[in-house]
Amino acid sequence: MPGHTLTLRPSGRSQTFSEGTILADALADMGVMVKTPCGGKGTCGKCRVRASVGTSGPAGTCLSCQARLAADVQVYLDELPQTGGRPYPAPDPAARYAVAVDIGTTTVKVSLVDCTHDRSWDLDVFLNPQRRWGHDVISRIAASADREVSSRMTFQVRQAVFSSIRTAFDAMNMSPLRIEKIVVSGNTTMLYLFLGLDVEPLGRFPFPAATRDFDELTVNQAVADQFGSAVIRALPVHSAFLGADLVGGLAICHGLGFTRGVFFIDLGTNGEIFLLDGAGEVYATSCAMGPALEGMNISWGMTADSGAITRISLERGTLGYSMIGEGEPAGITGTALIDIVAILLEENIIRTDGAFARGLEERVLPYPMRYVLREDIAGIRLWGDITLTQKDIRNVQLAKAAALAAGRLLLKEAACPADRVDHVLIGGAFGEHLEMRHFRALGFLPDFPGAVWHFLGNTSLKAAQKACCNGRFSAEAAALRNRIHEVSLSQHPQFATEFIAGVNFGQGRGSQ
């Protein structure tokens, strides 16, 4: 296959790639992280770069997630768009700063922590660049069998995190040398890949996690010299399938006083769940939910970037939305996805089995919804071209069936009836503004009669933030971690049955 040279301007740095390589991937291999909020579907328009002739599209600006190398090409980096759409804080000259990072399988979140005043701000959210090697941890582990790919995954996620921090600090007019530490959280595979550890054993029975507490990484080791003498730390993990996101969430909940009669789930591409029974014993498990709640595998899904609809509501027959930034909406996030599916269910536009109701062609739907059938794909059009298809709804069902099955089996294995749970705690990297009524209506979790439900936001990131300011937090989290009884669902004989029973929307077994 012929090779083509990609040259970065103005630096002149160049590298050769095989014909047909996606431009955004080639740039990522050169350490240039272009934001791809819709996951490279070509729907959000946020990954535009200016390129000379040489891609599969015309010269000028092109969508780097769609353009493929067809000849030698030059890309002009001084014109890279900065997306994000969120305001940055004004730096305090007297404050001590750290950075907390939640490395999700799908989404990475970066926040600034002011350790002097114990407060934090979101700086950035972007898709994990390792997604090109698979949507879930199992595919990433399989891909890492090739050592070169494994190093590229480590390189790319570090580059993406460090360049995101650098961009934010430039925008705040603050030197990155002020960062004292960078604390990362995430599932075990994501942390191993970030730290450059071998992930291969994590995918092989009995799935040993040889390292559960991590040594500090210096910025020199991480090739991040722009951060002076900052140290890089990772929160402790429990096992291959129970990562720092679960351990951190456990420590956050304990810190909030939730110590018994508690059911917790961290919703993401992996669902991580723990149960604190009436005696305070800790049982935990995890399940694969797919990336739908993070806006991926959804036709018009995207991360919480400018142009993203984050909430949808229905009032007096008309849909309304909240969006990040200005202008026309470019897609929907996981929280908006939960809203719209719950609204469709409430309005009997979809049935409890997830299928579209009959006769929608003739029905007047809440404005501006329109039932569309294009190339045999049924969908509900919302604003502009943004459409929710039958397949998108199926992906939500798969996520919710996995969470419901895992929740039910954890209760069973812990011999804890659902009515002994007083507090249901929801954490998640998929969005900060979950409408609990909509979430509950879809039936992601067992029915907990009498429990109070709380949304805690991104507990994995919050744990990393805590560890930035509190030197004892990691040790306390590790002590709690040592009390976990792990319930493995990968070979559980009832998982498939529970999964199928949980596919229909609504709470309880099957459809209601």
Ligand code: FES
């Ligand atoms: S990432 Fe290219 S259009 Fe959205």
